[in-house]
Amino acid sequence: MHRLPEPVQNLIDAFARLPGIGPKTASRLTFFLLRAPEDLATSLSQALLGIKKDTKLCEVCFNITLKDRPTCEICNSPLRDAQTLCIVEEPLDVLAIEKTAGYNGLYHVLHGVLSPIEGIGPEDLKIKELLIRLESQDFKEVILATNPSMEGDATAMYLHERIAPLNIRVTRLARGLPVGGDLEYADQNTLLRALAGRERLE
């Protein structure tokens, strides 16, 4: 059978290593780029090098930031509430919370969750750095904003135990019915949480 030219197959293989991109999508993207004006493949190529060359993790919160500064925009901002710390799993979670415009404190990015199955323990996450940060700065509240998953909950429990002795208020994001959702279609666990956490109207 006819084989594709090596450079074409290489690009298909490289695309197919990305999450959510199967072999069909990978070849569709490749053939699109073969037809597209040259600057599209080139600018994507350069942007790919750029994220590795020009970014790094913030030395304080471990969010992604520019390589030429030690700390990120949020950590540097005098407008943020420096006594509230929100702990998230990934940099994308910071973006999601920032988009709500409902939070004005600082962040700490763990870069993962505890997962005994995958062999990820506390030493693989930015937990040591978190505890040092909590001890050396004056925080009033720590919000545990890990995902509402088994691993996320276990990580939150673990962090709660470690933070409790420090005399800082520890909270976590509310569980309940998603806004715009339909009670009828809510899964059992969500509905159970929504019942247990019911709020009194006054």
Place this chain on the structure above:
Amino acid sequence: MHRLPEPVQNLIDAFARLPGIGPKTASRLTFFLLRAPEDLATSLSQALLGIKKDTKLCEVCFNITLKDRPTCEICNSPLRDAQTLCIVEEPLDVLAIEKTAGYNGLYHVLHGVLSPIEGIGPEDLKIKELLIRLESQDFKEVILATNPSMEGDATAMYLHERIAPLNIRVTRLARGLPVGGDLEYADQNTLLRALAGRERLE
């Protein structure tokens, strides 16, 4: 609101210019690459440059081939039937037909279809080159394998008219029910074609 570091936003924007990749997928891919080992972003970056640097169109059939040879693997192969020519819209169509292992002739890639709405006329496709090829070589059959769409059919009709005077047998791919499909769910036009093209069992 917090803005992403420029290199990160650049990569999201570059991904989002690809077909079928919206802003959400683009940022998911970007944050995946930020966490992935460096060689993944780098190898994708190099593969992107490679398709532009190391490939070109075959000088005979206009399929994609390596830059260092004038013609492609299929055109060069002494094992292919050089008297049958299959005309397709895109290089991906060559791949699809090759995968069937049911065709052993040569190809001609038009690089598009006639589309008056988008201003694409015969001079924008590899039609002049096709006619020269048909006149200078000895073909017994030309298979019109454009897509079964309005533009694909119109292009096939146009090509048929142009090829007819050359005394070459012109055929096109059969229309009918897709294999594994369900008669009940076939659209009206497909069913009509399947009826009109019914085959006698002997």
